[in-house]
Amino acid sequence: GAVVSQHPSWVICKSGTSVKIECRSLDFQATTMFWYRQFPKQSLMLMATSNEGSKATYEQGVEKDKFLINHASLTLSTLTVTSAHPEDSSFYICSAPGTTRREQFFGPGTRLTVL
């Protein structure tokens, strides 16, 4: 199956700072990528759809100015959590559709802890 990587795998930051998370498709191109957030013992909640060369589409209730998404190439999407606060602490996971566009492959996730 296709491989999706994320970097970093975990990050700890102080309240008020910004954190950037990278999502890469390693062996295929992805014009679309998805960003999810998962709180402890809860399921994945879609935050936004990242589109290569155009603006991201955000789900209802997700602040676009707080969660900045940039999909600059066919293999890289980045999520920047701006002015992070403790309530932003969560597990952030990205995914990308496979070549048939009827599968989705997930990255290993990034654990964000905001102190």
Place this chain on the structure above:
Amino acid sequence: EDQVTQSPEALRLQEGESSSLNCSYTVSGLRGLFWYRQDPGKGPEFLFTLYSAGEEKEKERLKATLTKKESFLHITAPKPEDSATYLCAVQASVIQGAQKLVFGQGTRLTINP
């Protein structure tokens, strides 16, 4: 609104004790139903995609089935290494947003040796 409900929330089995996990869904225009396995602190690992009622897929001790309203993940003679959270997700029609997945809350499966 697309909805996915999984049951039970948690399930403990003895090694070798077969069982089934349920995923009920409400979606307008099902494009696919996905099963994933997620280990603690890791991203979901793809297991199956089912597209139409009556379809079945198997992988080792796992078998997924689909009806018009629900899907089952059957686990036959499970081993401790099958312990994980199993997630069900649906992909709705293009009108609802192509390729977007709506996830259920998952079933935490524990297999005791």
